Amino acid sequence: MPQSPWSRPTRVIIETSSWLHPATEEFVTSTLLPVLSSNSALPVIVPSSTMRELYETSQNGSDSRASQAQQALRFIGRSPEFEVKGRDAASPSSTVLTRLIPGLLGKVQVILFTHDPSLARTLLRDARAKPHASHRLHVVRLHDRGPLRYVFEPAGNRVRCLPERRLFPLPPIAGPDRRRKVAALDLTPVARTNELGPGSTVRDRHGKTYLLGKELGRGGEGSVFEIERDLVAKIYAPNKLLRYMVDKLRWMCDHPVVHRGICWPRELLYDASGTPVGYLMPRAGGKDLRRSIFVKPILERRHPQWRRRHQVRLCLSILEIIDVLHRHDVVVGDLNGGNVLYEDENTVYFVDCDSYQVDRYPCPVGMPPFLAPELLNRNLRGTLRSKTSDHFAVATLLFMILLPGKPPYSHQGGGDPARNVRKKHFPYALGERASEGVPLGCWRFVWSHFPRYLKEAFFGVFDQDQRLSPAEWIELMQRYERDLGKGYVSDALFPRTLKQLTREQADEYGLPWANCARCNRGFSPGKPHHTLCRSCYRDRVRRRS
Structure with missing residues (x-):
């Protein structure tokens, strides 16, 4: 990945197609302008041809892009951080930029925002073909969800995208929210002596009664009973429902999150004396991840037809629900494999929603x-x-779905899960960084077949504290799903060998390339002293044993 250019003179250019992207204004305001200000960078260039194209687009009336163009023109006009540059306003922006950028590269580095892959390919190849240019050209685009940045890079006859986190660093990880105070929590249990079970009657605040059907499950806090085909009731055991939990459940019922797969409390339930005893919620189905997907033999027995694409689709189904919760300002808090159920890769349910952090009520x-x-x-x-x-x-x-049941910090010589998280030793290889203590078994093979951008994302989270939002993960998983469909990456659930790179892939990732000392086939050595390809190395080990 390229190094940050901010220590050198830099000019930023935003081209027409990026101004028409709905996330641009927010990104420019929240990320780009603060970075430019902190590095004393020059104003952002807006080509005069871009201003003309935005104006023409804004006149298209019912065109959905017209309002975006109008908004962009107003934003540029009121912000002193922009400089309209270029005399040839009548020419297309692509033509203007092919003339403007080569001259700038002799003086400064250039960061160009565009959503036009053809323009990106042309400009990058022109810049690379001019050895006299003393500065680098970065071509950047925004993704469709959130502020995830991607950089175009030439790759053979096409342009690939890779995450660029050094141009625009992620915001620091926020600790506990100290701006808000926790609500006063009354930890007194709700007094109740009667036992409720199948055949008992409960009612909601409107007086509607419900007959508890058969018991569907039992946990530490209470039991879940069948009510109707799509509804169940969670009834707390005596002394398990605290007074503050009643207040929290009442708040949740008054602020519903209605989405398929979220088993959000719908109504507080009361016994015949008017004492709160539980709540009504949508019915969930399927098995929990912890006792199915996270256990390799059970996963293989239960889903013998599953391939990698089924896991990725399951990840997307889960991410879409978490994204909905976050957009409702809900913090899941106790997210784990035990409270996410699935029927298939497209149907998931989030249960135990009463523990979520809402308003000023924490997740305990x-x-x-x-x-x-x-x-x-x-x-x-x-x-x-x-x-x-x-x-x-x-x-x-996500990591424990794609490497079934294996925590990211699990490694040879590690300790219990909490100790491993504190230690933050992520053992998997990335580029020239060798693996160190990867758990025994198939895990290094599975990891090696991940696409580079997915490895970088996990490495960023677990090694560099660069955490991604659900929306950003959705973009990466959708890309992974497309690459699986096109056959660019292995669809095997548990590959039995390490991924074999081609010469082109090694060049693309900046990895070394050598000829095997035994068979003379080309391969990418993991370490400088490796002289045999994997096939010859395994053959030598077999012969010696």
Whole structure:
């Protein structure tokens, strides 16, 4: 990945196609302009041809892009950080930029924002073909969800995208939210002596009665009973429902999150004396991840037809629900494989929603390896978390789906999950960084077949504390799903060998290339002293044994 250019003179150019992207204004305001200000960079260049094209687009009336163009023109006009440059306003922006950028590269580095791959390919190849240019050209685009940045890079006859985190660093990880105070939590149990079970009657606040059907499950807090085909009731055991939990459940019922797969409390339930006893919620189905997907033999027995694409689709189904919760300002808190159920890769359910952090009511529970490092050893009942703590749990959950049941910090010589999270030793290889203590078994093979951008994302989270939001993970997983469909990466659930790179892939990733000392075939050595390709090395080991 390229190094940050901010130590050198830099000019930023934003081309027409990027101005028409809905996320551009927010990105420019929240990320780009603060970076430019802190590095004393020159104003952002807006080509005069771009201004003309935006004006023409704004006149298209019903065109959906017309309002975006109008908004961009107003934003540029009121911001002193922009400089309209170029005399040839009548020419297309692509033509203007092919003339403007080569001259700038002799003086400064250039960062160009565009969503036009053809323009990116032309400009990058022209810049690379001019050895006299003393500065580099970066071509950047915004993704469709959130502020994830991508950089175009030439790759053979096409242009590939890779995450660029050094041009625009992620914001620092937010610790517990100290701006808000935890609600006063009355820990007194709700007094109740009667036992409720199948055949008992409960009612909601409107007086509607419900007959408890058969018991569907039992946990530490209480039991879940069948009500109707799509509804169930969670009834707390005596002394398990605290007074503050009643207040929290009442708040949740008054602020519903309605989305398929989220088993959000719908109505508080009361017994015949008017005492709160539980709540009504949508019915969930399927098995939990912890006792199915996370156990390799069970996964293979239960889903013999599954391939890698089924796991990725499951990840996307989970991410879409977490993204909905975050957009409703809900922090899941206790995200783990035990409270996510699935029927198939497209149908998932989030249960135990009563533990979620809402308003000023904290999530009182959490478990390693999903609990973020900054929350270890904290009083969770007295802590309001930020969404970035969920981002850590999300990355851990995805990792343990794609490497079934294997926590990201698990390694040879490691300790218990909490200790491993504190230690932050991520053992998997990336580029020239060799693996160190990868757990025995198939895990290094599975990891080696991940595409580079996915490895970089996991490495960023677990080695560099660069956490991604659910929306950003959705973009990466959708890309992975497309690459699987096109056959660019292996679809095997548990590959039996390491991925074999081609010469082109090694060049693309900046990895070394050598000829095997035994068979003379080309291969990418993991370390400088490796002289045999993997096939010859395994053959030698077999002969010696």
